[in-house]
Amino acid sequence: MGEVSETYAGWTFLTSHARVLAAIAEDNHIRIRDIAARCRLTERAVQKIISDLEEDGYLTHTREGRTNVYRIEPGTILRHPAEAGMTVQALLSALAHHDAQRDGQPRR
Template structure:
C-alpha cells in the first residue's frame, strides 16, 4: 500500500472535485484507488468527493459486480453563481480540449527527442 500522496502548497486553478470528475469522465469504471493516485488524493478524500458529487446531482453510480460504474449528469449546471451558465459537460469538454492539446505537444516533443521522450520526465 502506498503512503499518503505528496502534499501541495499554494493554490491551484482546479478544485479536487473537478479533478475527480475529470478522472471519472475519462473512465466511468475507474476505481477510487486509481482516482486517488491520479489526483494525488487519499482514497478517503476521493470517496467524500464522489459522495458530494452524487448528493449535488452531478454523478450517479451503479454496482457492476464488485465495482462501480459512474454516470455524469452532463446537463447539470455548475454550483458557483458566476458559473451558472456553464454545464458539467461544457466544463469537461474544455478540460478534454486542453488535455488533447497538451498530449499533442507531448507527442511532438517525443518525436523530436525532447524531454517527453523520457517516460520519467515531467513536462
C-alpha cells in the same frame, strides 16, 4: 488526463471536485484508488468528493459485480454564480480539449 506530475503544494485553479469528475469522465469504471493516485488525494477524500457529487446530482453510480460504474449528469449546471449557466459537460469538454492539445492529439 495524462501523466501525473510531482506533488504540488499551494493553491491551484481546479478544485479537487473538478479533478475527480474529470478522472471519472475519462474512465467511468475507474477505481477510487486510481482516482486518488491521479488526483493526489487520499482514498477517503475521493470517497467524500464522490458522495458530494452524487448528493448534488452531478454523478450517479451503479454496481457491476465488484466495481462501480459512474455516470456523469452532463447537463447539470455548475454551482457557483460566476459560472451561471455553464454545464458540467462544458467544463469537461474544455478540460478534454486542453488535454488533447497538450498530448498532441487532433482537436475535437
